[in-house]
Amino acid sequence: MRELKVGIIGAGIWGANHARVFNTLLQTRLVAVCDIAPERANAFKEQSGCAAAYSDFNELIADPEVEAISVATPDFTHAPIILAALKANKHVLCEKPLAMTLEETEEVAKAAAQSSGKLMVDFHNRVNPAIVQLRDAVAAGEIGNAVHGYARLSNTTYVPLEMLSWAAKSSALWFLGSHVVDALRFVLNDEVVRVYSVARSGVLKARGVDTQDVHISTLEFSKGAVITLENSWILSTANPIAYDFKIELVGDKGQINANPSHNGAVTKLTSQGAKFADLLGITPTGPSRIGGFVLEAIAQFVDAVLDEAPLLADAKDGLAVTRVLAAIEQSAAQGTPVRLCF
Ligand SMILES: NC(=O)c1ccc[n+]([C@@H]2O[C@H](COP(=O)([O-])OP(=O)(O)OC[C@H]3O[C@@H](n4cnc5c(N)ncnc54)[C@H](O)[C@@H]3O)[C@@H](O)[C@H]2O)c1
Structure with missing residues (x-):
């Protein structure tokens, strides 16, 4: 079996999950780590x-x-690292969002096209079983043409106030909206053509983190579906898990709802109240081994590098998502809808 030697840049929370995956997969060996x-x-x-x-x-x-590199540094730091790695013709797996400005993301996409290294964005909801069910139902025509829907991926204040030291340089829109915009593109097999968004700030700012509390956005897709998207960072910490993820789609022949926030298999009832564990994304299978869709997405990157399997999400997907998020920010800033061109 050919082995892929991997280095991780960013030894934080998510870099540790990449390391657990590389230590679980038989075809990968973690050889180096970097952190500032x-x-x-x-x-x-x-x-x-x-x-x-x-x-x-x-x-x-x-x-x-080092043959392949995982980029698991804060959202705003990705672009220069990816550009240097692609210039050296190394394979790159980058955490979402690919980059936080249109200019940087376009530069990365251009570099990916010129490099012999492959670039995958870790949009792992493409292998989240709940999202795959949505995609399969839509593709099979079970709900007919998607007409409207609702999507929410939001965090409790724990994430911006306690978990991420760099929250002020990102937002719920970039940190979470990147996942959902890609998931909606994947499920609907369609692109966003117009957005309108309203943002609110103040709650996080009053607690020392200067970023938006929430973006509420309307996304219009080219085939006609209109989706309300909520990305908030101020949900109550009394929630049973630090994130709330829902997608509901209504078509002309039926409706499908997904709640991938938790699979309900385990509820802990303690002095902390009722809390759910995430068993879909990170399924603990041993002291240092994990399964779940976090592993599955990274395994697909390894298959793409070693066996020419298709990438789960490439630079074009990363660029499409950044385009939508940048348009949402622009719409919220100017108070008018923004049209996207593809
Ligand atoms: N896919 C998911 O569900 C998911 C979940 C959490 C985080 N993430 C993503 O993973 C990335 C990292 O998030 P995190 O929660 O691990 O953050 P973190 O703050 O826990 O870790 C980031 C690490 O990167 C290091 N770092 C910063 N700049 C660097 C640089 N230029 N070179 C080397 N190291 C540098 C920091 O010192 C820190 O140790 C982010 O892009 C985030 O959006 C993805």
């Missing part, structure tokens, strides 16, 4: 058992042992 915080890179190296730790991403990219 050297103590974090060193601790990660010890925990994951990889050979090298760096604090400059250029050093990891130049390491001849």
Whole structure:
């Protein structure tokens, strides 16, 4: 079996999940890690058992042992890292969003087309069983033509106030909306042609994180579906899980609703109240091994690199999503609808 040697840039919460996946998959070996915080890179190296730790991403990219690179750094830092890795013709798996400005994302897409390295965006909801059910039902014509719908991916205040040190440089729109816009494109097999959005700020700002509380957006797709999208970072921490994810689609022949926030298999009732565990995305299968759609998406990147299997989501998908999110921000800022051209 051919082995893929991997390096991870960004030794934080999500980089740790990438490491668990690479340590679970038989075809991958984690060989290097990089974090601008050297103590974090060193601790990660010890925990994951990889050979090298760096604090400059250029050093990891130049390491001849590293064939493929996971980019798991904060949202606003992705572009220069991906550009350097693609220039060195390394394969890249990047966390969502691909980049946070249209200019940067276009540059990345151009670099991906010129590199012999492959680029995949980790839009793992494409292998989330609940979202795949939606896609299959729509493709089979079970609801007829999608007419309207509602999509919500929002977090409790735990995420911007306690989990992410860099929340002020992102927003629920970029951190969460990137997942849902891609999932809707995937489910409807369609592109967004017009958006109108209203944002509200103040709750997070009053607590020291200067970013929007919520974007409520209307997305019109080219085949006619109109979807209301909510991305909030101020849900109550009393919720049973730190995120709430719902997609409901109404067609001219039927309706389909998905609630992938939790699969209801485990409810913990303690002094913290009722709490659900995520068993769909990260399914614990052993002390350092995981299954679930987080693993499945990364496994598809490995299959694409080693066996020429199709990428789950490529630079074009990353660019399409950034276009929609940038248009939503523009609409919220100017108070008028924004039309997109493809
Ligand atoms: N797919 C998902 O469901 C999911 C969930 C959580 C986070 N994410 C994404 O993963 C990425 C990382 O998020 P996180 O929650 O792990 O954040 P985090 O803050 O826990 O970790 C980020 C790490 O990157 C390091 N870093 C920052 N700039 C760097 C640079 N230039 N070079 C090297 N290291 C650098 C930081 O020191 C930190 O250790 C984000 O893009 C986020 O949107 C995806």
